[in-house]
Amino acid sequence: MYYESIPHKITPVADATEAAAKIKEGKASSIEALSWTNENGKFYVVSDSHIDDSPFAETAVLKEIDSEFFQIDSITAAWIHTKEELTTCFVDAANNPPIERKTQLIVGESTNQMAFISCGCCGNRFRGNVKEQLEFDQDNGYGICTNCKHYI
Ligand SMILES: [Zn+2]
Incomplete structure (x- = not known):
């Protein structure tokens, strides 16, 4: 989703x-x-x-x-x-x-909503904070998981 x-x-x-x-x-x-x-x-x-x-x-x-x-x-x-x-x-x-x-439907700026996100690095699915994941400039459900953050 x-x-x-x-x-x-x-x-x-x-x-x-x-x-x-x-x-x-x-x-x-x-x-x-x-x-x-x-x-x-x-x-x-x-x-x-x-x-x-x-x-x-x-x-x-x-x-x-x-x-x-x-x-x-x-x-x-x-x-x-x-x-x-x-x-x-x-x-x-x-x-x-x-x-x-x-x-959930996030309208306007994300505050603290959580969502299932696919890691753009390793491909694992994880539950992440949407606002925090936006800093990786990802969209359509992609982000960076905690295991891969050190590669960024
Ligand atoms: Zn990852």
Whole structure:
């Protein structure tokens, strides 16, 4: 879940249709959380792509409930050809949200959030402080673990 370690900027959109259009037209960056509200609640779509993939190739759909974030779907948007099909995926997720799991969405500057991070040196996964890891100028879930810090 790469998005959990990235500070985001909220970009309000009218609905799932506008979110899908921005993604398929390449008009959304990897730090944007596209957000809309409807009668079913408040939703966000965020890029969950590996740094080697284009933004939103993998997309997570989140729902905010009582100021907490829950991931309700994970969509490989790169395999979906049209914005209409992607809209349908978002609408289906929002209408029938099987709550996959509680997650976090960092909005604005990171304070003290922790996230699973892959070490850019040895490749091990570790739980690290997002703000501390940003000093290594890493993104999309990469950082430097404590074992490798002495190489830096
Ligand atoms: Zn390491």
